[in-house]
Each structure stands twice: as C-alpha cells, then as structure tokens.
Amino acid sequence: MRISTSTSFLNPISSIFLKQWFSTNPNLTTLFNKYVDKTDVSSWNSIIAELARSGDSIEALRAFSSLRKLSLRPDRSTFPCTIKSCSSLFDLTSGKQAHQQAIVFGFEPDLFVSSALIDMYSKCGELGNARKLFNELPQRNVVSWTSMITGYIQNGDAHEALSLFKEFLMEESDGGRETKVFIDSIAMVSVLSACSHISENRITKVVHGFLIKRGFEGDLCVANTLLDAYAKCGDLTIASKIFDEMPERDIVSCNSMIAIYAQNGLSTEALNVFYGMLKDGDYNYDAVTLSAILLACAHSGALQLGKCIHDQVIKMRLEDNVFVGTSIIDMYCKCGRVGMARRAFDRMKEKNVKSWTAMVAGYGMHGRAKESLEVFYEMQKAGVKPNYITFVSVLAACSHAGFVEEGWHWFKTMNQEFNIEPGIEHYGCMVDLLGRAGYLDEAYELIEGMKVKPDCVVWGALLGACRIHKNVKLGEISSRKLFELDPNNCGYYVLLSNLYADAGRWEDVERMRIFMKNHRLIKPPGFSLVEAKGRVHVFLVGDKEHPQYEAIDEYLDRLYVKMKEVGYVPDTTSVLHDVDQEEKQTVLRVHSEKLAVAFGIMNTIHGTTVQVIKNLRVCSDCHAAIALISKIVNREIVVRDSYRFHHFKDGLCSCGDYW
C-alpha cells in the first residue's frame, strides 16, 4: 500500500496509521521510502503535527529540517506545530530560526503562526520579543490575546497580564471594528490563573463576578481554575464550596482540592477527597494526585499510608516523575524515615533543586547536619544551583546540630558566591544557631544589622535562646518586640515568665500571670498524633475522650513507677507558675506526647518504632521522660515536634539534648 495523495493524511485513517507507525517504528526515512511522497509538503506537515502532538518535539524539528533540506516550500500549516515544538523544548535558537523562515515565506502576519511565535518567545523567557510581535499584529484574535496574557503570567508578571486583559475587554467592546473578538473560556482560565498568582481576594472576586455575567460559570476548566484562585488567596471556604457544588468534576478538580487541603495542613480533608475519588471510581488517580496525597501523609506523619502510596507509585511506574519522587523523599523524611528517603533519593533518575533541597532539609530536621551538608556538596558537584529555600535548609540543619562555623560560612557565602541575598528566614536560622550555641550578643548584633525588619521568628529565636541561657536582659528586649508584633501569642509571655522564674524574679512572674489572665491569653492546646493499625489517633493534653483512656492511664502509672526507680524527677520548669508543685506534676503527666507514646507502645508490635507527632515543641519533662521510657520498654521512639525530630533509644535522644 502506498499513501501518496496529500489529502490522505488529513483523513482519520491515515492519522491512526501515523500514530501506529510512530509507536512501533519512528524511522522517517523508511516511512517516506515505503509509504509517503517525500515531495508532498502536506505529508510533512502531518508528520510534524503528529510528532509534536505525541510529545516528540525533537523529531518534529528534525522533520522540519529534512523538509527544508529537500528545498520544499513550507506553507502556513508547517509553522505552528514546528514553532510549538521549539516552545516545548524551550529551544530559543530553533524558535528564532523558525521565526526567520516564517518571515522569509511571508507567514509572520498569519494569526496561527504569530500566536505560536508569541507563545514560543514567552516560554523561552523573551517576553520583549513576544510583546513586539503582539503589538505589530495587524489584527488579533482571542488566541493571540490569550497567548500574550499567558506569556506575562509565565514570566512572573501577573499584574501586567490583568492589565492586558482589561485592554482585551476594551477591544472586545469596540463595536466599530469589522471583526469582533470575543473572550472564550480558555482566555478566562488564563485570567483566573493570573488571579491565582496575584493572590488577592478582591481581584479574584471581581473576575468571578465577570465570568458569571458572561456565562462561563458552568465551564469545568473555568470552575477548576476558579477554586484554585480562591485557595491561593487563602479563601479555602469558598474554594471548597465551589468544589462541593460543582455539577461535574474531573481529575483536575479533585487533584486541585486534594492539593489545596494538603498544602494548608488539612490532611484529613485531603484524604477524604482522595477516598471519595476511589469510591466513585469515575476516574483514575494520577501522578498529581499521588504527589498531593504524599504531602498530606508528610504533614500528618501517616507513614503506613505513605508506604502504600509509594507502592502504588511503583506499580504505576511513576517513580521517575520528579514531582512524585520529591514528594516521596519529603514524606519519608517527615514521617521519621530518613534512611528510606535517602534510598528513594539515590534511585531518582532526574533530580531538580527541590529534590536536592528536600534531602538537605530532611537530614537537617533529624539533626544529621553532617549528611545534610554532604548532600548539599553533592548537589553543587552535580551542577544544580541552590535556591533561597536550599540555604534556609542548610542553615536550619546547622542550627539543629550547633554547627556554628559552617552556618556562618554558608550565611556569608550565599550572597558572595551564589548571589542570593539573605532573607528574613536565613536571619531567623542564624539567630537560632548563634543563640542556642550561647552567642547571644552576636545574635542580637546580627538582628540589629538586618536590612529588613525582623519578624516574630527572628525575635522568637532570640527569646528561646535567652530562656536556655537564662539571659533576662536580652530576653526582655526580644519579648518587648514580640509583644508588639504578635500581642496575642501566649507562648512569648510564657517564655518570659519562665525566664523570670529561673532568675527567681517572682514579682515579675506574678505580673506576667495577671497580665495574661486579664488579657485572656490562653496557651494553644498541645496535641499529638500516633499511627497504629493503619489509623491516626489524636491526643489532646489531658485527653480523656479516647476509648482506651483508662488503659493508657494505668499503663502510664506503671511506667512512672519504673521511671522513678531509675531516677526520674519531673521537670516542672515549663509549667506556668500559677499552680502548686503537685498540680504541676499532674499537668505534665497528661501531656499529649506522653499519652500518645503510651498508646503507641500498647498498640504496636514490640520491636517496631513508635512514632509520635506533636503540634508544639516537646517540653523538657516529656523529652526526659520519653528517653527513659525508650530504655524501660526497649523500644525506639521517634517524636516529631514543631521544630525537629527526636529519636529516642536506650535512654538517649539523637538531639543530644541540644534542641
């Protein structure tokens, strides 16, 4: 059989034929020798289009090059797919060559060609060239407008994208023109994407009103982007309302909602949407779903579920997806299994800056600064440029382990060698590092020299360090700043009060107590999570709601007897000083992490690691108690608090009591 006529490629049969050909034998020479008339431009166009469609942009460009070598004259259909292939590869050189050819053959003004060129220049970061082309267009259609609007979003200027949209609306309402241009749902999606980037509720609301007026409300893609825009503005209530009320949903709607919940720490809600997807069975989950679910697992410390998702990733052959791979590393690190994270990391074929940073941060949060820095060196050797967050992770790792010299080195080097100006987060890490290592004056000096206004994290780090090193003077300075910045945060008053108590300044302690009482400042309730038999159990401080409460209480009693035998003395310094000693001990005894640890030991197989996650910092009494418990019951206990990981084994903690 010989397919020789130019029209044959335009009918569905030959399109199927081409797809089959490329899936089994992507050899253009054989294809032409056997089936196709090499001198027919339409045949070449079909081949370029099919290659571009199937994602083989390199071959598509080779086909275009072959066509030119044969001195064939490309027509207007040749260019859009050729230019699109350049965009997909971010290949500006080939893109410019294709542009040149389009000019030579007189197709630059063609709307299909010019829109593809605007898109290509935008994707390759040459926004100026894109805008020049757009400005010079004799006429514009909705595609050229949308391409230009999207170009601004892709290049980080969502505000300009919105301005252009306003211009578009003016042209749309200009009745004097012969050819009217109407906004369509694709343009609407682009505009909403700009709203997501701007993250201003007011703007999203205006665009929402506009799209209702223009009848785009029922469009699935528009609704998906709208819920994302509201979520990015921080309005999760409206986002979930839109999701709940959607007459139809697709995988993108569900993935968006899962990701929104997961990114905002609402792991249970994220999992509920996922389970809903599984139950309905209308569409299969994909790499995006699993990546978002892994984030939910990371937040809630759901290791068992995380492992199941990892198995699923392997089954679906998604291991080489860099998003999924990075999420797996992050999940294992945040679920306490940094070794498993490392194994997954080493298996990754493609690693980007986020994958490397996840591993650097992962080691850091487990107090393993040496390994963290080693990964950071490897990253540089591999030619991956660290970013702002990488340096936060490096400095945080140094801070967790007390690596003062290394921290200073990278803090100075990040600007000098990597051209990244230290931001407020880097200062926060440095103040923490210096302060906890005892260099309080240096930490204060660093704050005084900051170009940006120090925030709660920075002053909070200094106050925390003052508590450890009992420095009342600097503690008062930092608390004054903190009371101004965040007057309703109870934690700072408690810290200062404890600092006074350590110094024996009981009048000041009393003054703080009265102040907190008068201002009705209540410490946020501590809670701990523990996973057992595939379920995550939540314990609040003094929680009597759990069905096994009595058994837990009895078990804790027995543990206390044994702990006291090996020298445990309750450390009541972190309890507010408005209760008597006995009551303080009772308060400590029902701290959520102790309840969760006891429950974990009772409900997991002996020999396995008990893992607890706490929303606040673990208190010093619990830290000492859990260390002893690990020895008494001969179990490894891992506690993730709001700051870092503690691995307790044989009566000792991996943090070396430096936390």
Add this chain to the structure above:
DNA sequence: TTAGGGTTAG
C-alpha cells in the same frame, strides 16, 4: 495556535 491541578524551609 491559546488554558486548569503536584515537589523543597521557617
């Protein structure tokens, strides 16, 4: 020819 969802810190 144009559009929507995912990964790293504190």
